Amino acid sequence: MIASAPQIAQQLQSAARLLQTGDLARARLSLEQLLARQPALPDAHWLLGGVLMRGGDYARAERAVSTAIRLAPGNPSAHALLGEVFACQHRLADAERALHRALELAPSHPQAVSLMLRVLAAQGRHDELLRKTDELIASGSATAEVWLIRAQALLSSKRAAAAGEAFGRVLALAPGNPQARLGQAAVQIELGEHPAAESALRELASAGADGAEVRYMLARALLGQHRHADAERELRRALGMRADFTAAWICLAEMIWMRSGDLGAATAPLDEALLAQPGNVELRAFKAKLLEWAGHPREALAELDSGLAREPGDVALHLAAAQTALKHDPGSALLHARRAYEANPDDRAILSAWCGALLANDRPREAAEIADRLLALDAHDGHAIALRATAWRLLGDPRYRTLYDYARFVRPATIDTPPGWASLADYLQDLAAALHKRHVLQAHPIGQTLRTGTQVDLDLEHDADPAIRAFAHAIDGPIRRYMQALGPGNDVLRSRNADDYKITGIWSVRLRVSGHHVNHYHPEGWLSSACYIELPETLGACDHDGWIKFGESGIPTQPPLEAEHFVKPEPGLLVLFPSWMWHGTVPFSGGEQDRRLTIAFDVVPV
Secondary structure, three states, rough: OOHHHHHHHHHHHHHHHHHHHHHHOOOOHHHHHHHHHOOHHHHHHHHHHHHHOOOHHHHHHHHHHHHHHOOOOOOHHHHHHHHHHHOOOHHHHHHHHHHHHHHHHHHOOOOHHHHHHHHHHHOHHHHHHHHHHHHHHHOOOHHHHHHHHHHHHHHOOOOOOHHHHHHHHHHOOOOHHHHHHHHHHHHHOOOOOOOHHHHHHHHHHHHHHHHHHHHHHHHHHHOOOOOOOOOOOHHHHHHHHOOOHHHHHHHHHHHHHHHHHHHHHHHHHHHHHHHHHOOHHHHHHHHHHHHHOOOOOOHHHHHHHHHHHHHOOOOHHHHHHHHOOOOOOOHHHHHHHEEEEEEOOOOOHHHHHHHHHHHOOOOHHHHHHHHHHHHOOOOOOHHHHHHHHHHHHHOOOOOOHHHOHHHHHHHEOOOEEEEEEEEHHHHHHHHHHHHHHHOOOOOOOOOOOEEEEEEOOOOOOOOOHHHHHHHHHHHHHHHEEEEHHHHOOOOOOOOHHOEEEEEEEEEEEEEOOOOOOOOOOOOOOOOEEEEEEEOOOOOOOOOOOEEEEEEOOOOOOOOOOOOOEEEOOOOOOOEEEEEOOOEOOOOOOOOOOOOOEEEEEEEEEE
């Protein structure tokens, strides 16, 4: 029997209420019964799509919503729901197309607006996202949700102060919003205000907003205070609340590695997580990176191969395999990079991997063309500058020397003695003592360049030790004198020179005997640095033993590109250089007691 219009409306409303309350089984049964009688009801297909999506049945959800759109193509909410279904499957290009259609039909559609912003955020297109939120703010249509997404994008773009203001706007519109309060704590962590963040997070948890994300952020706040055991406990609590929390699994594994140097203990939580989530690409890629950074590149590639056996076309796994194989198996790196490039030729990370693989396989002319493409997208892309310089050097292009002008761009200078110390030697002694107290871990972090040593982040503004806080004064003069000597110009370095600067990251490294830095560049900086605090007596005893070197490519090439310039470390010496310049260090020899203690930081002009 065909139901009347009022009966249909009542049944649709009942199904919608069931969906809102989370009673998915009854909502689905009601809608399927209705569609069995009247299969041409677009709203029933649309609601069924929402029910199926909430239940994780994305394939059937897509079919249901597509049917609703075919029957009623002018419903913007159906297009928005289709975009959400695609986004749940990480089909971001498809999601964007569906959401564009929804916004064409209804430019202010709340669900489509917020979903579009989140799709842009998921692709790292933060500048575009911020421009769209600017438009919404100017038109007076920015909701609390819009401000929240904007704040999260600002935080991801390392604009912590602006993010804090945006989270404040969320709370003005939606007082007590737990995501905004969590975001404010994340801002405090980014600003180095770790005790304040800890206090805010504990208050949030006690106010009834406890959850995995709160415990994860609390672990980060504790890590910032070097309370590693407490941080590990909070990570395990977070995972007890949410077993599929990828970031927490990764943080836990890295912490175990850095605290113990025990690779088996560090990979154990990753294996546990992968047993339950064998298709988790991010976890598998991180485990491979951990194996590689611990000195097991073949095992790392085998881990990625096991993932590709499950998902042969997964672009993220091919990208990870290309990056892992680059220094150990250039031919394999080229094959994986090509697969990723063919699938997504406009992705910047894939373009960079493809460029590196071309260089490693003696194809510098093609690599230079890819580097040019990257620099057309971002003229300050440090990786692209380093890649193009490598290609130019291999090709014998004279433009290489405009980038690697060591006499002009690599400048050693002695740091200034801060107020409160009678001599630089006295200051360095106190600074070294303070830094040694911070180096309590046993192994290098994953994804960093040091080998056989430890690294710890510093906070010059909030550190309790006056010697560490005074380092800001010690380096200010040398940085400003470098910028003044550099002067104006049109090249990639001097074109960014300005009247002032800020430090975007600062850390200390303590290397043990045979310790060194592999050749690398710094992606976050304009200028980078190495400042020597304490050095072993054996430094330089054998052929640049322990010296910093420049020009040796971080990518294996044919012919090999050797180092062209060396600087001998001295206590109190600060070496400044362009962040995109390949640099590394020569391993040093000595006894078990010998340490090479440094501070490094990145500078950007403001």
